[in-house]
Amino acid sequence: MMKCVALILLVPAVLSFEYPFLIQKFFKHKVSASTIERTDAAPEIPVAPRIAVIGAGAGGSSAAFWISKARSRFGLNVEIDVYDRSDYIGGRSTTVYPYENVSLPEIELGASIFVKANKNMWRASDEFNLTRRDFQDGGSEMGLWDGEKVVFTFEGGFWGTAKVLWRYGFTSPKRTQDIVDAMIKKFVGLYSKEAPKWDDVAHLSSMYGWTELTSSSTMEYLLHQGVSRRYISELVEGATRVNYGQNAGYIHALEGLCSLAATGASGIKGGNFQVFEQFLERSNASVHLNTTVDSILPKANSKLWTVATGQGAQDYTAVILAAPFYSTGITVPHAISDQIPAQPYVHLHVTLLTTTSEYPNPTYFAMSSSAKPARTMLTTYEGVRKGGKEPEFNSLSYLGLARPGEWTVKIFSKERISDKWLRNVFNGKVGWVFRKEWDAYPKLPPTTTFPPVKLDQGFYYVNSFEPFISTMETETISSRNVVDLLLNDEFNSGICGPRISDSDSKDNNTTSEATKDEDDYVYGWDC
Ligand SMILES: *[C@@H]1O[C@H](CO)[C@@H](O)[C@H](O)[C@H]1NC(C)=O
Ligand SMILES: *[C@@H]1O[C@H](CO)[C@@H](O)[C@H](O)[C@H]1NC(C)=O
Ligand SMILES: *[C@@H]1O[C@H](CO)[C@@H](O)[C@H](O)[C@H]1NC(C)=O
Ligand SMILES: *[C@@H]1O[C@H](CO)[C@@H](O)[C@H](O)[C@H]1NC(C)=O
Ligand SMILES: *[C@@H]1O[C@H](CO)[C@@H](O)[C@H](O)[C@H]1NC(C)=O
Numbered sequence: 294m295m296k297c298v299a300l301i302l303l304v305p306a307v308l309s310f311e312y313p314f315l316i317q318k319f320f321k322h323k324v325s326a327s328t329i330e331r332t333d334a335a336p337e338i339p340v341a342p343r344i345a346v347i348g349a350g351a352g353g354s355s356a357a358f359w360i361s362k363a364r365s366r367f368g369l370n371v372e373i374d375v376y377d378r379s380d381y382i383g384g385r386s387t388t389v390y391p392y393e394n395v396s397l398p399e400i401e402l403g404a405s406i407f408v409k410a411n412k413n414m415w416r417a418s419d420e421f422n423l424t425r426r427d428f429q430d431g432g433s434e435m436g437l438w439d440g441e442k443v444v445f446t447f448e449g450g451f452w453g454t455a456k457v458l459w460r461y462g463f464t465s466p467k468r469t470q471d472i473v474d475a476m477i478k479k480f481v482g483l484y485s486k487e488a489p490k491w492d493d494v495a496h497l498s499s500m501y502g503w504t505e506l507t508s509s510s511t512m513e514y515l516l517h518q519g520v521s522r523r524y525i526s527e528l529v530e531g532a533t534r535v536n537y538g539q540n541a542g543y544i545h546a547l548e549g550l551c552s553l554a555a556t557g558a559s560g561i562k563g564g565n566f567q568v569f570e571q572f573l574e575r576s577n578a579s580v581h582l583n584t585t586v587d588s589i590l591p592k593a594n595s596k597l598w599t600v601a602t603g604q605g606a607q608d609y610t611a612v613i614l615a616a617p618f619y620s621t622g623i624t625v626p627h628a629i630s631d632q633i634p635a636q637p638y639v640h641l642h643v644t645l646l647t648t649t650s651e652y653p654n655p656t657y658f659a660m661s662s663s664a665k666p667a668r669t670m671l672t673t674y675e676g677v678r679k680g681g682k683e684p685e686f687n688s689l690s691y692l693g694l695a696r697p698g699e700w701t702v703k704i705f706s707k708e709r710i711s712d713k714w715l716r717n718v719f720n721g722k723v724g725w726v727f728r729k730e731w732d733a734y735p736k737l738p739p740t741t742t743f744p745p746v747k748l749d750q751g752f753y754y755v756n757s758f759e760p761f762i763s764t765m766e767t768e769t770i771s772s773r774n775v776v777d778l779l780l781n782d783e784f785n786s787g788i789c790g791p792r793i794s795d796s797d798s799k800d801n802n803t804t805s806e807a808t809k810d811e812d813d814y815v816y817g818w819d820c
């Protein structure tokens with residue numbers, strides 16, 4: 294896909310949206326103790342304060358890690374319990390092996406890629422000695438399928454190649470690229486020394502000047518920026534459909550731009566979940582897998598929260614919920630659940646398979662029988678908008694060789710892909726097949742409101758960030774923010790120290806030298 298220049302990380306001079314760490318006064322959702330009946334008459338202080346983290350995916354595992362950073366930096370004395378109903382660490386980041394044979398290269402079933410601008414994932418893979426591998430996405434040919442015909446094939450990215458320029462002109466690809474680059478430049482401000490803290494994602498969005506992005510569809514926004522309808526409904530939509538299963542006219546523009554930034558992509562050899570395993574390993578948390586949390590309720594006559602599971606109940610000073618609330622089925626007080634807006638998810642069918650067919654069947658793609666269709670096929674909804682047939686999948690990609698002469702393929706679709714369909718599309722040469730359905734990512738229509746970050750005193754919600762941007766990385770950013778809030782509220786501290794930033798002098802003239810030095814700085818790791 295596109296080569297994102299911004300990934301080289303020229304941290305822009307004025308990213309420092311100063312946000313004094315006196316967070317209380319910024320609360321939009323005033324959550325006082327009175328929202329929930331309890332008295333503070335008989336405070337019970339547990340021997341060492343305990344924090345519960347619900348969810349062992351990117352958000353929960355990193356939350357435990359951030360807390361442990363405070364523990365190792367200045368001796369914060371807390372115990373951490375992490376719960377997950379699954380029997381593995383990683384949440385929506387997990388792998389499977391072709392033929393269940395662990396000697397063959399694993400395939401990411403869920404979250405697959407991160408980019409260099411994703412500084413937490415990048416840094417974690419460096420520090421944890423995990424091997425990154427590039428997703429070769431510049432070299433191979435890509436096609437764009439509209440359900441009836443391959444409308445375009447290209448190689449070497451979304452921008453700058455003669456073929457792309459010939460079809461779409463110069464302005465649209467260039468302008469889109471510039472908009473994505475500008476977004477990434479701002480995004481990396483989230484790792485600067487002056488990284489903002491937020492109790493309301495809408496506030497962060499407006500500080501970053503992203504309200505227009507989240508309140509417009511990708512189509513509306515880019516049209517308004519002078520990008521051609523054709524470019525948006527073809528290449529941009531190909532990206533939003535493969536990354537989030539949503540069309541350009543539906544998904545908000547911030548997430549749409551993130552889909553386009555999914556370039557220069559990397560993954561961890563052996564599986565991205567290893568980063569999350571390491572987060573937990575290093576946090577020294579007690580990890581309770583295969584443990585469904587039934588309820589999180591305030592403990593009478595205390596400030597504590599009681600977390601109940603099938604195995605019993607435990608009281609906590611604070612709780613971090615790092616799973617999509619409505620998919621957990623956890624009982625919480627109405628005063629809390631009423632604040633969390635319903636969040637539909639895209640129900641995605643993932644079909645993994647191996648095939649000895651070097652190319653998909655050209656006949657399926659309405660090509661001559663001697664043609665070689667692209668082995669990465671993105672899709673556009675434009676055919677449907679013009680009254681045509683809907684593509685039967687969102688994307689179809691040859692990932693690489695499972696073993697000599699046999700390729701692994703990943704297909705995303707809205708409906709189940711039948712065996713008969715697979716036989717047809719892969720010329721009768723299908724080996725292993727694996728199907729998985731899951732609520733892969735949130736539906737992301739334009740919005741200006743987001744779930745509360747702080748649900749109540751001592752109760753925080755990492756996935757409040759997901760309707761804004763939904764990626765592994767942004768879960769680690771949201772958890773960092775949540776842990777900073779929690780440490781500030783409960784321990785008068787923060788990941789980087791007792792007071793993080795109360796400077797109200799806006800350094801609006803950072804020199805380029807200073808900027809360069811800060812390239813490697815990652816807030817939360819380097820303090
Ligand atoms: C697993 O794959 C390896 C490498 O191709 C092969 O040598 C081995 O026989 C396979 N194991 C099984 C149980 O099929
Ligand atoms: C990192 O991995 C390499 C190769 O597996 C190993 O030689 C090296 O000792 C590891 N370093 C650390 C710090 O674990
Ligand atoms: C890790 O946890 C164990 C028991 O849970 C405890 O004995 C040990 O001191 C902890 N280590 C650190 C570095 O906190
Ligand atoms: C998970 O829990 C269920 C029911 O309690 C049990 O049957 C199953 O064996 C457990 N799985 C693992 C991997 O612990
Ligand atoms: C930004 O720079 C201008 C010019 O030096 C200065 O007047 C202004 O106070 C600065 N802004 C802030 C917030 O410090």
Ligand SMILES: *[C@@H]1O[C@H](CO)[C@@H](O)[C@H](O)[C@H]1NC(C)=O
Pocket residue numbers: 802804
């Ligand atoms: C910003 O810094 C540059 C170089 O140090 C200086 O020339 C310029 O006048 C400064 N601008 C402001 C607004 O302070």
